[in-house]
Amino acid sequence: MSGDDAATLWPRVAEGLRRDLGARTFDHWLKPVRFADYCTLSGVVTLETASRFSANWINERFGERLALAWRQHLPGARSVNVRGGAAAADRAAALSQAPLPNMGAAAAPAAPVSPGLPLAAPIAASIPSTFDPRLSFDRFVVARSNILAANAARRMAMAEAPQFNPLYLCSGTGQGKTHLLQAIAQAYAAIRPTANIILMSAEKFMLEFVGAMRGGDMMAFKARLRAADLLLLDDLQFVIGKNSTQEELLHTIDDLLTAGKRLVVTADRPPAMLDGVEARLLSRLSGGLVADIEAPEADLRERIIRQRLAAMPMVEVPDEVVAYLVKHFTRNIRELEGALNKLLAYAALTGTPVDLTLAEDRLAENVRSARPRITIDEIQRAVCAHYRLDKSEMASKRRVRTIARPRQVAMYLAKELTPRSYPEIGRRFGGRDHSTVIHAVRTVEALRVADSELDAEIAAIRRSLNG
Numbered sequence: 001m002s003g004d005d006a007a008t009l010w011p012r013v014a015e016g017l018r019r020d021l022g023a024r025t026f027d028h029w030l031k032p033v034r035f036a037d038y039c040t041l042s043g044v045v046t047l048e049t050a051s052r053f054s055a056n057w058i059n060e061r062f063g064e065r066l067a068l069a070w071r072q073h074l075p076g077a078r079s080v081n082v083r084g085g086a087a088a089a090d091r092a093a094a095l096s097q098a099p100l101p102n103m104g105a106a107a108a109p110a111a112p113v114s115p116g117l118p119l120a121a122p123i124a125a126s127i128p129s130t131f132d133p134r135l136s137f138d139r140f141v142v143a144r145s146n147i148l149a150a151n152a153a154r155r156m157a158m159a160e161a162p163q164f165n166p167l168y169l170c171s172g173t174g175q176g177k178t179h180l181l182q183a184i185a186q187a188y189a190a191i192r193p194t195a196n197i198i199l200m201s202a203e204k205f206m207l208e209f210v211g212a213m214r215g216g217d218m219m220a221f222k223a224r225l226r227a228a229d230l231l232l233l234d235d236l237q238f239v240i241g242k243n244s245t246q247e248e249l250l251h252t253i254d255d256l257l258t259a260g261k262r263l264v265v266t267a268d269r270p271p272a273m274l275d276g277v278e279a280r281l282l283s284r285l286s287g288g289l290v291a292d293i294e295a296p297e298a299d300l301r302e303r304i305i306r307q308r309l310a311a312m313p314m315v316e317v318p319d320e321v322v323a324y325l326v327k328h329f330t331r332n333i334r335e336l337e338g339a340l341n342k343l344l345a346y347a348a349l350t351g352t353p354v355d356l357t358l359a360e361d362r363l364a365e366n367v368r369s370a371r372p373r374i375t376i377d378e379i380q381r382a383v384c385a386h387y388r389l390d391k392s393e394m395a396s397k398r399r400v401r402t403i404a405r406p407r408q409v410a411m412y413l414a415k416e417l418t419p420r421s422y423p424e425i426g427r428r429f430g431g432r433d434h435s436t437v438i439h440a441v442r443t444v445e446a447l448r449v450a451d452s453e454l455d456a457e458i459a460a461i462r463r464s465l466n467g
Contacts, residue, residue, distance in 0.1 A: 006038035006045065009073045017069050021062075029058055033082065043078030045070050055084030057341065059132070064201060075211075131189070131199070135182035141307060143300035146176060149291040153180040156264055157187035164289035166253070166263035170270050171293035174334025177266040181232045184264055188230050195229040202238045206245045213244075222248075226255045229262065236267040236285075237274060250281045257284070276427075296333055301326045304333060305340060315344060320356045328367045339366045374417045374465050376428045382461050383410040395430030409458060411437050412444035417465065 014033075018026040032054070037046040047066070049055050058066075059082050070077040137157075142150045149169050156162045169177045185199045200208075212221035225231065231252070239245045256263050267274065270292070271285045296304070305322050309315065321343075329336040346362050347354045380394045387406040394407055407429065414425045415437065422434035429437070448455040 006074055007035045009070075010035035010047075013069050013073055016072070017065070020069075021065070029054065030062065033058065036083070038074070038077070040076065043076050045074070045077050045080045047080060047082045049082060049084045052084040055082045057345070058082045060134070063132075064204075068204070068207070071207075131186050132182050133186070135179045136186055137183040139307070140176065140179055140183055141300060141303050143297060143303070145294035145297055145300060149176075149180060149293045152289055152291045153184050153264075154187070156262060157184045157191075159191050161260070162262060165257065166265055166285065166288040168271060168285050168288065168290045169264070169266045169293065170268065170290065172268055172295070172332055174332030175293045175296065176333055177293065178234055181234055181264060181266060185230065185232055188262075192229070196227055197230045197232075198225065198228040199232040199234075201234045202236045205233060205249065206239055206242060209245050209248055222252075225252050226259075228256065230264075231256055231261065232264045234266050236265050237269065239277075243278070246278050246281050250278065250284065253281075253284045263288075295331060296336075298326055298330075301329065301333070301336055304336065308337065308340060312344070315347075315354070317344075317354050318356065321354055321359045324356060324359050324363075328363075331371075331373075335366070335369075339363050342366065376414045376418055376420060376425065378465060379413045379417065380410050380428075382465050383407075383413070386457065386461050386464070395428075397430065408440035408444050409454075409461070411440040413458070413461065413465075415441050417462070 014026075014030065017030055021030070033047050033049045035045075036048040038044075039046075045066075049058065063080060063082075066080040066082070067077065070080055137150075137154060140150060149171075152164065152167055153169070155164075156167050169180060171177055181199060185197050188195060189197055208221060212218045233249075239249065253263060265285060270290055271277075271282045274282065302322060305325055309317055309322075325336060325339055329339050343354060343359055343362055346352065347358065352358055380391055383389075383406050384391045384394065387402075389403065389406055393403050394410055396403070398404075411425055411429060414420060414428070415422070418425075420428075422437045426432040426434050426437045444454075444458070448458060
């Protein structure tokens with residue numbers, strides 16, 4: 001498909017993105033974006049927006065989602081790059097009168113970036129389009145919470161064979177796993193320019209696997225992955241429960257490790273906690289080094305902010321604003337950087353100076369959503385502490401009332417206070433069926449109305465969790 005033909009697909013791609021991301025997010029960031037080019041040789045789709053600041057933000061936050069959306073309409077699309085600047089602004093202004101079908105009025109061109117914000121550096125031509133040059137080892141801030149993962153990642157990118165293979169990086173969302181994947185890929189590409197490096201999300205692995213099955217192209221799919229010198233898979237938890245995908249992934253891992261190739265995998269939990277994953281696959285993933293990345297400490301959070309601001313010498317951010325960000329965004333780095341970006345973007349686009357009042361006003365909703373989430377493990381511990389039980393009873397088969405009732409309370413709170421589904425909760429309580437969890441939730445709901453003492457106990461447990 002030519003570039004002109006690809007241009008006709010953008011309205012459909014954009015409409016799907018607006019539906020998936022929500023009108024508010026789409027209209028704010030992606031509505032001003034216009035199609036620029038499609039290279040049939042590299043498979044790179046180029047989009048344009050008016051400012052480099054916006055382009056930088058969109059590439060960072062929506063790059064993978066854009067690529068997936070394009071591949072649904074254009075299978076040859078391998079990646080998407082959004083560029084911005086003066087020339088793009090002129091073209092966007094010229095096209096701003098052409099509305100996208102079924103998407104309301106056309107967007108006005110985005111406001112030009114403030115002189116106080118630096119322009120994004122162009123991506124070096126030598127770096128593959130799937131790599132983000134901003135996510136390098138040099139820009140990864142190391143502290144106690146991530147030093148094992150960072151050092152293991154550097155070892156994986158060295159010329160000599162790594163001591164531990166595969167490398168399994170695990171942490172909650174937004175702690176730097178994807179940054180380290182990108183850094184490994186780019187560092188290894190620098191010392192081995194001819195190496196075949198494949199960096200993909202587990203979701204993309206699954207989509208390509210299903211597409212190859214339906215298209216009768218499994219041999220090409222298998223050959224491409226097994227030819228990798230370095231395979232990096234992000235967010236492995238998304239293949240949980242997909243048996244056929246797990247089987248193919250297992251064979252891929254076996255072939256790569258047997259051939260002495262390198263493998264790096266990330267997930268949001270350790271291998272042993274990946275419910276629904278085949279034992280053989282868990283064994284392979286645990287056979288190298290499992291490196292945990294903990295929640296960022298206050299010193300690390302501050303150093304990350306200072307590093308970002310050092311690249312923006314014209315932006316003045318008072319120390320009290322930095323302290324505010326460090327204090328309120330403790331859960332992960334992505335939320336911290338997102339809050340900083342939101343604050344700087346608002347200041348740049350409105351001409352408002354950055355101060356504590358602005359931070360408190362514009363980031364109030366971010367602060368509320370950044371509060372630590374309660375986990376099932378914490379709920380089980382709190383219930384056991386209240387009823388003076390051993391935590392192992394939460395998974396035991398004992399049905400005496402003194403154990404069964406607290407277990408039901410814990411299941412009820414797990415459904416109330418976490419986003420976990422009934423089957424997920426059941427697995428965390430000794431592999432119980434989802435119907436058992438549903439019964440427990442309904443039982444406790446009824447008892448809270450009829451039994452004031454139990455209602456008070458549950459309220460006390462909730463207070464201890466929230467405190």
